């Protein structure tokens with residue numbers, strides 16, 4: 211495993227424009243697509259063309275989701291042929307519309323089915339195959355067995371988001387489960403969940419022994435997090451963004467999104483709002499930047515609000531430094547909680 215930092219797959223977020231901007235900020239080794247749903251119908255060309263958009267120098271992981279072994283095997287082959295560097299299977303999506311269909315996190319409940327699907331995919335592609343799991347469905351009791359099943363099926367590496375399906379995004383990801391899985395399997399383990407600050411990426415490696423770190427929501431909130439983690443790892447002083455840097459980033463995203471979503475009824479407003487909502491979490495709560503910005507009707511109005519609210523701020527007022535000095539978010543600290551159900555040494 212020669213990757214260190216990975217951008218997590220996020221539906222509606224990690225489209226090609228987001229991936230391109232994320233990579234341009236530095237420090238990122240792999241990007242992931244949003245999941246591609248594999249149902250009865252074969253994957254069609256136009257879907258594949260939209261999903262498998264590679265950047266010149268950054269490996270692309272394409273995530274598929276489904277529970278039909280034959281269709282998933284076929285999908286693994288198609289996606290590999292279309293240029294994916296990694297084929298990833300979604301075993302963690304907790305959304306009711308997904309688990310109702312028996313896919314995503316629902317696959318964690320049936321290890322025999324899981325094994326069959328993964329085995330069929332393995333037999334049909336020599337491209338690197340990975341699986342992204344949660345700690346379990348209703349309990350984390352079987353986390354090690356699930357990881358073992360993934361390994362036994364011949365998957366090359368496993369990504370662990372240590373929340374159960376029933377947690378959705380509540381509480382704090384329990385990194386002790388990543389450590390327990392790392393100690394249990396031979397394949398590389400990628401840790402994921404609540405790495406809000408660059409220093410926490412290094413801490414996750416230290417505390418869990420994981421081979422790489424995957425970051426999702428925190429990369430929407432702080433697009434420099436990968437760069438900062440790489441700088442910390444190299445012993446260099448990490449970049450500390452100013453309000454000007456943040457505004458320039460927002461404006462760049464706005465321009466790219468306007469282009470990408472030009473044909474949508476409401477254009478780029480929705481996707482841009484989603485990003486602004488995350489970035490607002492790094493700004494002083496007293497400003498109520500989110501509530502002001504999210505009331506705006508157009509991306510241009512949102513930018514005007516951002517200019518007004520954020521321009522006067524000094525870097526020390528933004529929760530975007532590598533160390534989390536302002537600590538508006540919480541990483542990997544499951545305060546006063548009992549040990550997880552899986553054995554942790």
Ligand SMILES: Cc1cc2nc3c(=O)[nH]c(=O)nc-3n(C[C@H](O)[C@H](O)[C@H](O)COP(=O)(O)O)c2cc1C
Nearest residue numbers: 218219220221244245300371403404425426427428
């Ligand atoms: C908006 C959104 C969409 C997501 N879509 C996917 C997805 O398509 N596939 C997947 O495996 N996980 C998906 N996730 C989960 C993330 O990949 C990640 O596991 C989770 O957010 C925890 O990591 P984080 O704390 O770094 O965000 C999504 C998360 C969010 C917030």
